[in-house]
Amino acid sequence: MKDDLSSIFHKPEFKQLLAKYSDMINNHTTIYLEPDEITLLAEFYASMGNIRASEEVVNYGLSLHPDNLDILIFKCHNLIVKGYTTEAQEVLNSITDQSDYEVRLLQAELYLAQKRNQEADELLNQLYQDEKDIDTMLDIAHLYMDEHQKKNAYFWLQKAVSEAPDNLGVLEELASYHFSFGNPEEAANLYNRLLDEAPYTIDFWHNLIRCYLRMYKPEKAMEAIDFAMAIDDTNLITWELKSNALLLENEIEQALDCLFYIEKYTTEKPYIQNIIMSIYFITQNYQKVLEYADKITVSNNLTDFEMASLYHKKGYSHLQLGNVQACEEDIEQGLAYDNHNSDLYLLRGELQLTKGKPEDAQQAFHYGRLFAENEAEAISYAGNAYFRYEYWQQALSCFKEQEKLAPETMHGNYYLTAYCYYRSGQDEDMLTYLVRGAIFSPESLKKEEQENTPFHNDTHFLEQAKAVFMKIENGEINPMKYLQD
Incomplete structure (x- = not known):
């Protein structure tokens, strides 16, 4: 959660460096860069989640400075993040000075990534014996935090607090600990304390805002944003956090205005x-989705996973706009980047339903489920697709399977299940799911929500659903017997 370098990234000197490096890439030329410039650029790209670009900077840096310790350490760290621990160990072994503090710390990080916890603990304890200071304690705590080892992280943080309770670095790391492990309230208290001592530190304001967002307190977040803006109203991180706060308040257009500002200057x-x-995808503005998908594609700067996700959004948008052929092309393009992408297979299943090919849809949905991180969500998607195209039995089969696999995910599909039974003439089962719908998703029957229900044109069914809801409200139906499996 610490943003030690974020303020540097907004300084004119770094922007000039970034522009110089970008020109080099775009013009296919070479320039000389100092090792610290290389690591700063690599850190910037890594902070943006662009690991590929970060690696490219590092590799270019090694072509200029093949034995530079800081660049080699950064390369090793990137490999650890990607899970390439064998390759990381090879790079680490190639470093001449194995006694260097950063090298030993990195070896401990590698041990933790390899689940060699005892060796990591021993190395870190020895490191502290050799370098007994606050910064060592904080570095060790930070490593354990990154590996989600809450108990060990807390031990070293408490050790640091006991020795330097008012040290700003200690308080910042403790705040980061509380935020990382699900206690944003305590983290916010600590960041407010830090801001009492250093009110113009923009990183502290950013992290305080993140705490309020995590606590779903957009009003408090906006108050903190106003202070951050007063310090620097051009800081793009502040603008992005403001967009997040506005999204929490469902102020979509204002949030987009913030993002447009960032787009202009980033x-x-x-x-x-x-x-x-x-x-735009979430708000179903599919024409804008396609516009931005094309902008992103031109950059040619995404990972294969990200490209597959982008083509899924393009394909889904094309389908919603009635362009079946373009949707099919997008699916093929996306699978060329990632042939295990669940969303693309699910979309292919829906596409087959538009063509009246339920057998082909079933096969696509099968692969969508097979590769899904959350099988229940994949089953729900397939059920909703069958429902939209009026394959009632297939939809019902999906919903029943979803209910058996993960009943807590079914709430939004109870009325759909009831409607499937209604269309099949199974009144007793329909009643069961009308009751469950009334209990778990009554908003579907509110007048302002009816246009969003898939059965809003079926007056007879809607009247029955409302009648059941009223009978529950009036005590004429005891819902408990309908909520049992």
Whole structure:
């Protein structure tokens, strides 16, 4: 959660460096860069989630400075993040000075990534014996935090607090600990304490805002944003956090205005354009999704996973706009980047239903479920697709399977299940799911929500659903017997 370098990234000197490096890439030329410039650029790209670009900077840096310790350490760290621990160990072994503090710390990080916890603990304890100071304690605590080892992280943080209870670095790391492990309230208290001592530190304001967002307190977040803006109203991180606060308040247009500001001034346009595209996707502005998808594609700066996700959004948008052929092409393009992408297979299943090919749809849905991180969500998607195209039995089969697998995910599909039974003439089962719908998703029957229900044109069914809801309200139906499996 610490943003030690974020303020540096907004300084004119770094922007000039970034522009110089970007020109080099775009013009296919070479320039000389100092090792610290290389690591700063690599850190910037890594902070934006662009690991590929970060690796490219590191590799270029090693072509200029093949034995530079800081660049080698950064390369090793990137490999650990990607899970390439064998390759990381090879790079680490190639470093001449194995006694260097940063090298030993990195070896401990590698041990933790390899689940060699005892060796990591021993190395870190010895490191502290050799370097008994606050910074060592904080570095060790930070490593354990990154590996989600809450108990060990807390031990070293408490050790640091006991020796330097008012040290700003200690308080900042403790705040980061509380935020990381689900206690944003305590983290917010600590960041407020830090701001009492250093009121113009923009990183502290950013992290305080993140705490309020995590606590779903957009009003408090906006108050903190106003202070951050007073310090620097051009800081793009502040603008992004403001967009997050506005999204929490469902102020979509204002949030987009913030993101447009960032898009105008950022050097990493694909990152922010992807956020804008995702908002348009969620709000069903499919023409804008396609517009931004094309902008992002031109950058040619995404991982294969990200490209597959982008083509899914393009394909879904094309389908919603009635362009079946373009949807089919997008699916093929996306699978060329990632042939295990669940969303693309699910979309292919829906596409087959538009063509009246339920057998082909079933096969696509099978692969969508097979590769899904959350099988219940994949089953729900398939059920809803069958429902929209009026394959009632297939939809019902999906919903029943979803209910058996993960009943807590079924709430939004109870009325759909009831409608499937209604269309099949199974009144007793329909009643069961009308009751469950009334209990778990009554908002579907509110007048302002009816246009969003898939059965809003079926007056007879809607009247029955409302009648059941009223009978429950009046005590004429005891819902408990309908909530049992």
